Amino acid sequence: MDSTHHPARRHSARHLSAVALAAVLLGAALVTGSAQAEPDRSDAVAQVEQAFNAAAAANEEVNQLNSDIAATEAAIAALTTEIAGVQETYEQQRDALGEVIVQQQIDSPLGPTASLLASDSPTAFLEGLSAVQAFNATQAEALEAFSENADDLATRQAQLEQLKATLEADKANADAKKAEVQDAYEAAQAQLAALDASQRARFDSANASQVPNPAAAPSAFSGSAIDFALTQLGKPYRYGGTGPDSYDCSGLTQASFAAAGISIPRTARAQYQASTKVSMSDIQPGDLVFYGNMSHVAIYLGNGQIVEAPSTGGVVRVTSMRGNFTQAGRFG
Incomplete structure (x- = not known):
């Protein structure tokens, strides 16, 4: 008999369908709960790498801020010296003008023009008038020079105050960024410590140094920079390190080029800006x-x-060039 004629059978079918659906949903929930309890850690090694990379990137920002601070401090010192010279000239001009004004009042309390008006001699009057005009012209030049020097002094003093404000802001930013680097580094270290044995082996293998196989250097200078860098293999990466016992990435490159006899800037960005740009196909x-x-x-x-001094909390190493490297520069 057709089930449509039996309400009880229809109810039973609906009941079984509901039970089946509940079972499916429960199974899905169990699978989801299991996945949340035991997350897929296949990319854990990559995440640790990214964490160290983020800390290293923040460190380069600290390096740049420190370079900016040093440059601002040098500018403040130079401007302070300039202001001292301008101040000395300003005071000399002020004193000289003051002495002239005092002497003029002593010699002629009512002023030289009043004395001329009292003269009975037309010749003496004309000669005196010429002298007054010459005197006034000389004083005008002195006053103009004094005014220009005073304006220059005020401008330089305003520049000095601006530099001091910039310095304080950069120092505050550097302190905040240093704290950020430390926090990021500690977080990366915690992620590293959480890797299981097989993941840690993969991490260590990926960051192990290869056997160097350098090509012939195009110049003695390039060869010297490479030779120095290779003698640093195994030395620890340290945020802000410039040698000789530890390095960060730009600290290693700066020290290597210094050993080859050329001074380059401190940070990666500044090094690139100061270099002769080279196509990656021509490196x-x-x-x-x-x-x-x-x-x-x-x-x-x-x-x-x-x-490189890697961004993975490791040591100076030789490794294959990664796809992240997209810009190149040359010195010498």
Whole structure:
């Protein structure tokens, strides 16, 4: 008999369908709960790498702020010296004008023009008038020079106050960024410590140093920079490190080029800006290669290798050049 004629059977079918649906939803919930309890950690190593990279990028910002602070302090010192010279001239001009005005009042309390008007001699009057005009012209020049010097002094003093304000702001930013670096580094270290044995082995393997296979350097200068960098292999990466015991990325490149006899700026961004730009297709051993966001820099060795102070809390190493490197610059 057709089920449509039996309400009880229809009710039973609906009941079974509801039970089946509930079972499916419960199973899905159990699977979801299991996934939340045991998250997929297949990308945990990459996440640790990213955490260290973020800390290193923040460190380069600190380095740039420190460079800005040093430049501002040098500008303040130079401007202070200039102001001292302008101030000395200002005081000399002021004193000289003051002496002239005092002497003029002593010699002629009513002024030189009043004395001329009292003269009975037309010749003496004309000669005296010429002298007054000459005197007034001389004083006008002195007053104009004094006014210009006073304006210059005020301008430089305003510049000095602006530089001091900039310095204080940069110092505050640097302190805040340093705290950010420390927090990011500690968070990355915690993520590293949370890796299981197999993940830690993958992390260590990915960050191990390769055997250097540098190509012939195009110049003695490039060769010297490379040689120095390779003698630093195994030294620890340290945020803000400039050697000789530890380095950050731009600290290593700066020290390597200093050993080759050339001074380059402190930070990755400034190093790129100061370099002769090179296409990535034309890089040679000794060229600097940079991340596109200027958060990292390394020295190209040739044969697809670089030497770097990595952004992974590791040590100075030789490794294959990664796709993150999209800009290059050359010194020497």
